[in-house]
Amino acid sequence: MFASTAINTVKYAKAEREFQHRLTLTDQALLARKFSEAFSLQIAPTMIHRNLVATRNDENNVYAIGAAGRFKLSKRVSINAEYFYLLPGETTDNQFNALSLGFDIETGGHVFQLHLTNSQGMIEKFFIPQTAGDWSNGDIYFGFNISRVFQLGKNKSEKDW
Numbered sequence: 001m002f003a004s005t006a007i008n009t010v011k012y013a014k015a016e017r018e019f020q021h022r023l024t025l026t027d028q029a030l031l032a033r034k035f036s037e038a039f040s041l042q043i044a045p046t047m048i049h050r051n052l053v054a055t056r057n058d059e060n061n062v063y064a065i066g067a068a069g070r071f072k073l074s075k076r077v078s079i080n081a082e083y084f085y086l087l088p089g090e091t092t093d094n095q096f097n098a099l100s101l102g103f104d105i106e107t108g109g110h111v112f113q114l115h116l117t118n119s120q121g122m123i124e125k126f127f128i129p130q131t132a133g134d135w136s137n138g139d140i141y142f143g144f145n146i147s148r149v150f151q152l153g154k155n156k157s158e159k160d161w
Contacts, residue, residue: 001027002044006125017038024125027067038072046084048129059095062129063087079149084128091129098131113145 008022025048030043044066053060057090068082081101086092100117119126120141133139 001120002026002030006123017052023051025049026128028122028124029056035096040067040070044067044068046124046128048124050125050129059089059091062089062091064128064130070104078104080104086129094132095129096129096131096134099135100127109149111145111147115143115145116140117143 001038004026006024028046062108067151072078076113082100084098098119099112102115119131121127
């Protein structure tokens, strides 16, 4: 299971929004399996609740089904794909399903992730119900992440246990 809360901290010129209007909640059931050393797959039924939406046509509750896969090309390099299908509703009429393709390179403690996607958002609140880009129109965005693993204390190997 995955749950998150996002808070919009943007200041508004005309009127301040109440705290509860700034919240978006995400719930997912993550169903994942590692089929082999090289291939993993995940299915993610998702519900996003937005306390405040931009227009009357937007829905507060948005439902989607996500699928993601990873294929390791070598011990330190993998290709990844993720797709979120928005279930039919008012929100889906003006948005696109999010599709991302990625490439991960693991080094000794760092992971470099390169992404091509039709979504500009990095968290569920944005990339699931608010993807305005269309791959077929060339609306492709490039993004990257760098992760670093830090360890505090002594490294215990299995034989130390």
